[in-house]
Structure formats: structure tokens, C-alpha cells
Amino acid sequence: MSISKTDTTGAQTVAPATIASVRGLKVHFRSKAGRVHAVDGVDFDVRDGETLGLVGETGCGKSVTGRAFLRLLPVPPGILAGGSVMFRPQTSCAGCGGEGCAQCGGSGRRPTPCPTCRGQGCPDCQGTGAETLDLLKVSDKKMRGIRGDRIAMIFQDPGKSLNPTLTIGEQLGEVFLQHRSADLLEEAGIDSGESGFQARALRRLAGQRDRRTDRMAAALWPPLRRRAQSVRQALDNRIAAALGETQIPNPRNIMRSYPHELSGGMRQRVMIAQALACDPDLIIADEPTTALDVTVQARILDLIGQLQAKRGSSVIYISHDLSVVRRICDRVAVMYAGRVVEIGETDQIFNDPRHPYTKGLLAAVPTTRTPRGKLAAIPGSVPELVDPKPSCRFADRCAHVHAACTASDPILSAVNPGHDVACFLEHPTSPKTEAAE
């Protein structure tokens, strides 16, 4: 991985209520035409338990930002050119065992204590005592432990992101085998202290590290076969429970079917079950309903909302559909050409948009009130992001463009509490000054 070690100046303390914070994230791609600045200095925080919407048009870098959380970017041609994605994993609260008590504020979760200082506060964790990981720098092994366990992703097209050669049960089971093999062994009644070939083989079988000899022994040697079957049983129970939670009727039947046998809505439910299987702290939903019909979309959005409320996890909801984002998100970040141009509470963004791009996007959606043929289209198209000059990226499509826009980069700064905009109209002279309001 080619992670630049230099640009850490942007890294800041994670405020207590935030679960993840992105600072100055830059993801570039090498291409024949030059270096494409797909994501070029993105900053935002994800608060604990909130749904953050990431909105923008095709090619604005919203999916790349989402994937940077899980480091699911092809490197090369991708270049993680700088910035940080700080993430604070959580565990279930020791005081109440996940039921919710005063100590954890009823959420049943608490931040994982910092491994260096055991929660006392040290320079590693900036004195907060909570484990804070820079997802762009942690080792690949650690990252594998986080993917699917602490951070999970729901992909856009379930038809393409489920493996067509595995049954639903087999691919859902992988999550548990990777992250919950200790629990599976415990449920199957295999003691963690047990040693010997049988126990070692079972541990390998339950952790996706099985060898050919293990599989042969499990098939031919009755004592091992019986115990391997009880592990299998425990696994099946978990898979069925995970599927059942997404309101799939008859989960045991669905487990045996292949993805092509299911409808689009059902497949997306399987994806959601897979993402939520390990009760993650952060779910990245990358346009989960784009490939679905409106009637099914409504169901899936309901389901994501319910499960999130039940578990208190945070969601980054990536979408180009403003009406959906308005319905389900607490806060919204509007992205354009690799930058966040406006971020704020959903009401602030939709009722009081400040950036000309946000205004343009909102006006472009046909509603009951728009007279026919009078949709406010934004002229032009998204600029190519090959070696951009320092200027507002929206300048060539903006109706209010002036000298400052083409001369330097606007910086995100507050217009109202919690509502930041990167536009020279709001911050005329210097980007640092507060707006008149």
C-alpha cells in the first residue's frame, strides 16, 4: 500500500460523540491523462448513532470516500495521497452486557479502551482513553479484523456483489467464520482450553483456516465429524437468525438457495443481513436502493432505519437521490468534484441551502409544483479532475461566479452552528471570516 506518511497535520482529536472523522482525505488515481483527483481534501465527522448522507452526482467521489473507510480501493492505480480516517471502534458495555445502562448512556456500547494506556489517556489516543485507529495506516491484518466486524458495507447492486457460485448460507457464514469463530466453538461446546488434534482441527475449521487433512478427517472420522457438525449447527443458527432479522420469510430455505434464485429486494436483504451480522459500529451504505423498485425501496429503507435504531450503529448513506436522503438522514454532506461543498443538519441543507450547487441540485428535482419544462437544470457537466488548478470546482457552472472563485480554493466554514459551506459568496473576503448572518 502506498500510504503517504507525511500529511498528518490535518489529523485532529476525535470529539467524544464522534465515531469516525475524516480529515483532508485525498484519493487520487493514476491515468493516462494525468493524476485524477477523485477525492481531494474531504473533511467530515460521523457522530455516534447518526445517519450521515453523502450526496452528489456521479463522479463526485462519494463512493471512493465510502470505500476509503474499508480501504477497498485498488492501489495502484489508486493513490492514498494524504489525510486520515480516524475511527473509534466500540465494544458492548461491560456494565450491562449490551442491554443499555447509565454508564453507556443506554446504547449498550462503549468505546474500546486504548491498548497503550488502558483507558487512562495517553498521547496515542490524544488523552481520550479510547482506542483511535487511522484506517488508512493500520496493518492489513488489523484491517481484516475491522472489515465486516466493526465497519460493514452494503453495496449498490446486490446482483453483482453476491457471489453467484455460493449459496446464501455459505457466503453469510463466512462473516461468522472470520469474526466469530470463538463464539461458534463455544456454542458448539468446545472448550477454549482444549488441546489435541481434534480441537486444533475444529478451530481451523471454524476459522476458515482449514487444511485438506482437516476436511478429510471431518468427513471420515466419526468423533470429529460429530463435533464439526455441531459447529456447523451453531453457524446455521446464527445465519438463520441474521436473515430472520431482515424479515426474510423462511430463512432456512433461503440459506440453501443461490443469489440468482432471489428477487432484487430479497438479495438486498441478504446484503443487509451480511452487513449487520457482526453488529458493526459503522455501516457504509453505498446507494443500497438504486437498483430496486420504489415499492421495494421503501421497505428496505424502513428496514435499515429499524435495525439501526435497534442497534444504535452509525450509518453513512451514500446516494444521489435527494428525496431519499431527506427522509432518512440526520445530517447531510453535499459533495462536488471530490470536495465537500456543504454539510449540515438535514433541515438546514434542504430548507436553507447556501452553496449554489446545493441550490441547483434541489431545484433540478421535479416536484408537483414545478411547471413543465421549467426545471432548473445546472448547465454544463462535472469537470474532469485531472490535475485541477486551485479554484472553486463549481466555478465554471456557477451563476454567481466572480474573481475570487477562480483564484483560490474556498474552505468549509460555518454559516450557522453545525452548518458549513465552502463558497466565497458566504465568506466574501477571507474564508475564515464569519458570514454576516
Next chain:
Amino acid sequence: MTDMSRLPTPDGASDAAPGSILSLRGISKHFPIRAGALQRVVGHVRAVDGVSFDIRPGETLGLVGESGCGKTTLGRLASGLLSPTSGGSYFNLDAAALSKLNAAYALPEDARAAALAPIEAAHGVTTMPKAAQARFRRNCQMVFQDSFSSLNPRHLVIDIVGRPLRVHKEASGEALTERVVELLEQVGLGRQHLYRYPHQFSGGQRQRISIARALALDPELIILDEPTSALDVSVQAQILNLLNDLQAERNLAYLFVTHDLSVVEHMADRIVTMYLGRVVEAGPTRTLFDEAAHPYTRALIAAKPDLAMDDPQVAKFAALDGSIPDPARPPRGCHFHTRCPVATPNCGWELDDIVRLLERSEDLFEALSDVSRHSDFAGELAFEDEDSAQRLAQALRSDATPASMRSAMESLTVDGRMLKVRFKEVGEVQLSDRGPDHIAACVLKDA
């Protein structure tokens, strides 16, 4: 704008004024399902099953429905890209011919053929003289959903847009180039784009090229098959505005096939809602959005996320249960009764509905060994053991079964391992008048 003046006239079909560009009558497309080593036909998917409507000059007709309801197939049938299994499409009917056509279809089946013959000969898309067919193909153009696959990647823009002009011998050489430039300028492109390949354009620009190609022969009707579903909102707005300007300029008629209700509400004068290959409701746009008569239309509209959110009470998504049933064996009666929130005993509950219920249960479906049908409405289900039969009978009498389905059962008896069921026999639900120019197929008359 002309949209106010183009509001549909009351009782459009028999009104003397408009006539129709394209009329479909009872059009069906059944795709065979083949199986086995000999690829024998084992059934038919009824993609489109007896659809009738008119497209009037200069209007936009919206065609909405979930994926798999047959709207794309219908678009292709209308444009003549697919030939129908049965039914007819008629081109360029004036008011007199249209009323003759309606009169012919009002006749009983055996007398119809004679009355239809003169209309078929003059207007039937497949039966009219060759010259008239050529005129139909010129006047009915199509814009496809996916501009990646509908523009030849090896051809230059001038070839793509100029092809229809060349085929119909409209222009060649210098004149052709000038015509293509003119067309490109109409859709917001220019001379500099003539010698480029499709891959050099963005999605919105490619869709403009498709529209330019459709406009080349100055058609009267363009069939738009989800023209904006692959585009971003800001680009979608550009394309929708362009389509509107072109319509105002040239008095084009559009058949706008889409699943996006916000777009269709914005664009269409009239809307046709389809479900499982059939029209369930048709009417003027405002009527459908304000007082839809069919529960499926209401569900679609309720599920549409709306940016405006005037009423926080309706901000909750209304959702439909279940998925579209298999179109190879559509439900009897009203196709929608399996998912309908206001279903009645008269909606066509049948034996297959029990099987659908069984599929959702854990173990009863496994225990089912045989189904023998006397008709679609009556039959026997045999189980492997008596207990399963008893459990199903209990489930069918309990609240787990929709109340309307329970009251549609005329008899339900358990005989050992056999469960005998008979449902009320119900005919197909017909489209009926609900107001000016507004028809719906629902057993609830004043829903």
C-alpha cells in the same frame, strides 16, 4: 407553455377532436419458456397481456409500473420492434377511424373481424400497404434506456445521427452533414462533435445523441424507454427540459416509459399504470395523483419519496408486501390481490394463494406431497402426515391468513392427510369507467 391547452378532453375515446397517432387494442406478447433437452415449450411468460390505449397527437403518455410489469416490452411492441402474439396496433387514425375502431372492438368476437377489416387494411401497422408501413417507421422513433449499448461504439456521431436520413434517402453528402449539425444543435451539441465516438461523451451527452437520432426524420411519436434513469438529477433536468422544448416546437407525442413517478408526474398528460402485463389504471396525470382508484397506483404514489414533504404525516413510506408473482402463472381475478392492502373476497383468491402462503412457512411446504386441482379455485392438497394437514387448516382459519381470503373460501375440510378447499369462483376484473377519461380495474367501485 402549451401544456394547459393539451389537457385531455373528457371522454377522449369518442370525442371528435383529437384522433390518435397510435392505438393499441388488446395487444399481447407471450414469451415461450423452453425446458429439457428438446427445448419444448412448457409455458408462456405473459409479459404483456391484452393492453389497449391511444396516444394522441402532441401529448405525453406516461407508462409506469414496477420492473418486470412489461412496460419495456410494451414500448417495444408499440414501436414495432417486437411483433405481438395477438392484438393489433393501428397507426395514424383520425377521429372517424378511431370511433370506427372502437365500435368494431365493442362488437362480439365473431362479428369483429369483418368490421375491423377496412381499418386493418388502412391503418394496421403490420397489414397496411408497404408505403404506409415505411411512413409508420419514419414517424415512430425510439430512445433507449442505456445509451452505452444503444449507440454503436465503432460509429462516429455523424454516422449514428445521419443513418436514418441515409436509410430513408433524405439527404447525402454535404446536405447530410448540414442536417446532422442542425439536429445536434437542436439537442445542445454542435459541429465540433460530428467526428467523435460515443465513448468520448458523458452519459447526458450520449442521451442527447440518441434523441438527435430519433428526431432525424421529424417523427410524430417518440417512444422514450426510461430516458433519464441512468442520469444524474441535474442532467436529467436538462434532458427533460429539452424534451419539453422539442415537444412544444414540433408537436411531438411521447410514450414515456419510466418507473420514476416524480418524472412522470412532471412530464405526462396522461398516465397508464401497468401491473403484471395488464393495465390496472389509466387517466389524466392529476386525477391519478390526487384520486387514484386502484390500490396499486395508490401504493406506487405513496412509496414515491418526495422532496417537497408538505405533510409530515405522509413522510412515512407506505410500502407493499411481497414481490411480483410469477408472470408465467399470474394470479386469477385481479393480479394484484396477493399484495393488495384492501383485497376483498371477490378479488380472485385461488388454490395457488395457499401454495404461496405455504412457501413462506418453515416446514409445511416440505410436507406437501401433492396438489390435485379440479379448477384454479378448487382442489385438494395432500400432505405426508395428518398433523401437517391439520396445522394448515388451522392456519387458514386463523388471523395469519388475510381476512378476505378466509371469507373467499367456500369450503375447507380436512380428510386424513388431504385438505379439500374450494374458493369462490371469480371472473377476470375488467377496466371500468371512473370519471372523465379515467379507467381502473378494481372490484372496489368507489374506493
